[in-house]
Amino acid sequence: MGNVFSFSISGDDILSRCLDCTVAKTAYIRHLEDKLGDLQTEYQKLIEARNDVTKRVMIAEEQHEMKRLDQVQG
Template sequence: MGNICSFSISCDALFSHCADFTARKAAHINDLKDNILTLQTELQKLLETRNDVLRRVIIAEQRHMRRTDQVQGWLSRVQTVELEVAELISDNAQEIEKLCLG
């Protein structure tokens, strides 16, 4: 009879562990979705800033001024980030599906 009781406790502990794991996984998936939305918002802000800087650069170049290396480097880094974020966002749905199925 003692074996049955300890088995019951083990099952309860196992169920509790599984429930905790499922809750953490659901929270992780939800956090991933939230993080992707935040990433999209921040990318949009960055692109708006880039567009403002590009307008200023174009005006300056029309006045026969040259881009500084710092400005050109920043614009290049923005382009790299834009491509990386686009790739992350396109892979987002697949990653969430993997997490749900896994």
């Protein structure tokens, strides 16, 4: 005869998983403003770093010390 599978999930398990998911989503949404502020701060740091590198490249090119590589150009 064929195999018979028995599969059961209690109502408590389903409710528990739904609550866990809901709580996690709620916590994520509640902290979105903080995360957005952190993201904006890090974005500003990246812009400043890019500007510093661009200045260094321009100075090195003006002094004929180095030539800009394709990776820097991109």
